[in-house]
Amino acid sequence: AAKIMPKDYVDQDGYWIAASPYIHSFSYNTDTVKKGGEPRSLEDLLDPKWRGQLAISASASTPGVGGFVGHVVTKMGEQKGIEYLRKLAQQKMAILSVSTRQVMDQVIAGEYQVGVQTLTHHAAFSSTRGAPVEWVPTDDAMGALLILGLFKGPKPNAGKLLIDFLVRSEEHTSELQSRGLISY
DSSP states (O other): OGGGSOGGGBOTTSSEEEEEEEEEEEEEETTTSOTTOSOOSTGGGGSGGGTTTEEEEOOSSTTSHHHHHHHHHHHHOHHHHHHHHHHHHTTOOEEESSOHHHHHHHHHTTSOSEEEEEEHHHHHHHHHTTOSEEEEOOTTOEEEEEEEEOOOOSOHHHHHHHHHHHHHOHHHHHHHHHTTSOOO
16 A cells, blocks of 8 residues: 555655545634635634634644644744734634534534634535535645554554555545545
C-alpha cells in the first residue's frame, strides 16, 4: 500500500503509514448564516457578530481546543498567536465537553452558528443528507493524519495485512481519490 501513497503519507523508514487525512476547518449553520456571510479566516472569528455564536470541542486532541491553540500559535507565532487568542476569548466561544462531531450536531441544531476546528468530512456527510451545515474552505484550515503503525508482536504479518487492507480498501481508496490525494 505504501507504494501508491504520496511520500508525505509514509514514514521514510517504514514505521508508519497514513490511513486517512483529516482537515479541520470552520462549519456553519446554513439556516442562520447566509452564504458569503460565514467566517473565512481566523480574523473573521473576531467579528462582534459571532460573539456567543462560536463553539469548539474541549478535547485536547487536534480537532479540539488543544489542536486549535497549537494551530493558531504555529500559524501566527507565539506572541501574535497569544494576542489573537486573548481577543478571541472576548467572543465568549463555547468550549463544550463533547466530541467534535457533537459540536457539529449542535451547529446543525442551531445552538451555535459556527463550529470552530470541526472535521470537514462531518459537515460534508451531514450536508449531503440534508442537514443545514457547510464547511468553509480556508487557508486557516489545519490538516492531520490518522497514522497506522505496527507494534512488535507474535504475528506481525497479520498486522501488516490488516494495515494493507485498511489503506487499500475500495471505500477508503475512493475517498482518497475523490479528495485528489491519490491517483492510479
